[in-house]
Amino acid sequence: xxxxxxxxxxxxGTLEExxxxxxxxxxxxxxxxxxxxMAAPPVVHHAPTQAANLDRRxxxxxxxxxxVCGGKGGVGKTTVAVNLxxxxxxxxxxxxxxxxxxxxxxxxxxxxxxxxRHLGHMLDGLCGLSDLVLEAPHGLKVIPAGSGxxxxxxxxxxxxxxxxxxxxxxxxxPDFLLVDTAAGISDSVAMxxxxxxxxxxxxxxxPASITDAYAMAKVLSRDFGVKRLHMVANMVRNLGEAKxxxxxxxxxxxRFLDVMxxxxxxxxxxxxxxxxxxxxxxxVDVAPGSRSAQAxxxxxxxxxxxxxxxxxxLDRIAFFSGQAAPATGW
Numbered sequence: 001x002x003x004x005x006x007x008x009x010x011x012x013g014t015l016e017e018x019x020x021x022x023x024x025x026x027x028x029x030x031x032x033x034x035x036x037x038m039a040a041p042p043v044v045h046h047a048p049t050q051a052a053n054l055d056r057r058x059x060x061x062x063x064x065x066x067x068v069c070g071g072k073g074g075v076g077k078t079t080v081a082v083n084l085x086x087x088x089x090x091x092x093x094x095x096x097x098x099x100x101x102x103x104x105x106x107x108x109x110x111x112x113x114x115x116x117r118h119l120g121h122m123l124d125g126l127c128g129l130s131d132l133v134l135e136a137p138h139g140l141k142v143i144p145a146g147s148g149x150x151x152x153x154x155x156x157x158x159x160x161x162x163x164x165x166x167x168x169x170x171x172x173x174p175d176f177l178l179v180d181t182a183a184g185i186s187d188s189v190a191m192x193x194x195x196x197x198x199x200x201x202x203x204x205x206x207p208a209s210i211t212d213a214y215a216m217a218k219v220l221s222r223d224f225g226v227k228r229l230h231m232v233a234n235m236v237r238n239l240g241e242a243k244x245x246x247x248x249x250x251x252x253x254x255r256f257l258d259v260m261x262x263x264x265x266x267x268x269x270x271x272x273x274x275x276x277x278x279x280x281x282x283x284v285d286v287a288p289g290s291r292s293a294q295a296x297x298x299x300x301x302x303x304x305x306x307x308x309x310x311x312x313x314l315d316r317i318a319f320f321s322g323q324a325a326p327a328t329g330w
Contacts, residue, residue: 065177066303067196070203071212073183076234077202079277080267081180082110083293084200086282087300089140093175096133096141100163100192101182105145111136112280115144122166123159129166137285141174161191176303184212185219194224197309200264201231205245214252221259230264230306232299242266264302267295 068084070077078101085097099107108115113134121127134142167177179196181189193199199220203213213231220226231249233242246263253261267273272290276283284293 063173063177064175064198064306065179065196066198066200067179067181067193068200068202069181069189069193069216070183070201070209071185071216072208075202075204075209076267077183078106078110078180079273080200080202080232080234080296080299081178082107083282083284083296084299084303085176085178086136086138086140087284087296088176088178088303089136089138090284091300091304093304094172095139095176095178096143096174097136097178097180098143098163099145100179100188102145102188104182107142107180108134108144110277110280111142111282113142113144118144119163120145123162129169130171137282185216189216190219190224193220194226198303198306199226199229201229201261202234203231203245203249204235205233205241210245210249213249217249217253217259217261218257221253221257226259228260228262230262230302232264233266235269236266237269239266265295265299267292267299 066084068077068081081097085095089095097107099105101107102119105118107113113136115132115134117127117132119132122129122132129143132143134144136142179192181192183189193216201213201216203209217229220229231246233245236242236245242265243263246261250261250263253259268291270283270290270292272287273283273292276286279286283290284296287293
């Protein structure tokens with residue numbers, strides 16, 4: 001194991017840069033946590049069958065934010081985010097999925113959606129956040145980012161924070177806000193992950209994936225005070241292989257980091273999942289009886305039983321130092 005992972009330094013910038021990002025993240029966390037308190041709950045009349053499903057939902061006081069991270073690219077992070085989000089929606093939860101991979105967004109591609117506008121247009125003041133919402137199957141709501149937009153890939157911390165601030169304008173606060181982050185451990189990924197209530201770390205049984213997952217855990221725990229991560233073993237053959245992968249990573253995080261690495265669950269290698277991706281569908285929608293769809297249902301079941309987070313936001317934090325800068329050429 002030492003040949004794969006070591007407690008080598010993974011830097012997220014200078015001490016001053018990390019402090020600024022941390023302040024931004026805590027500010028975002030405080031703002032998202034207060035969304036439900038600021039919005040009066042709307043009166044909704046459901047059909048009897050819908051009401052029966054809703055009665056089984058745990059009562060939530062606030063929006064629960066979940067950042068889905070992957071360290072390196074190619075580990076299936078977006079696939080997990082899309083299917084987890086749709087499963088939560090199918091369970092009757094108001095669920096929104098924010099594509100935070102700003103320059104290489106593909107949540108809309110995986111779901112066969114065709115956005116006419118994206119977050120860049122909102123930051124330019126050309127539309128509001130509500131104008132960006134795309135309706136996916138089963139009521140899942142998607143906020144698209146842009147693909148191939150160099151300007152979006154280079155957003156500053158203030159603009160990244162402005163994206164979350166825009167959620168104030170939503171008429172109804174979701175039960176769950178999932179954030180599909182970019183690959184790697186950039187400032188953007190670190191800020192969105194640190195601002196979330198929970199972080200889901202998607203890992204494959206490959207040396208590069210394990211090493212990068214450790215790097216992500218180190219940055220979040222050391223620099224942002226994240227004390228718990230939920231690991232999903234992706235593209236594994238069986239439960240035994242998934243647990244062995246978790247143990248590989250947990251042995252190192254337990255030894256060198258002050259973070260708890262929970263085993264959230266696993267997603268098997270499944271041809272039905274590959275087919276759904278090629279057809280731009282969520283597997284839980286088009287093949288609900290498949291092995292992978294059943295796995296995503298287990299992951300969603302785990303998420304709705306998580307205890308409330310124990311990382312309260314700071315009481316006072318000035319995290320919006322300026323407005324998002326105007327931009328052109330999206």
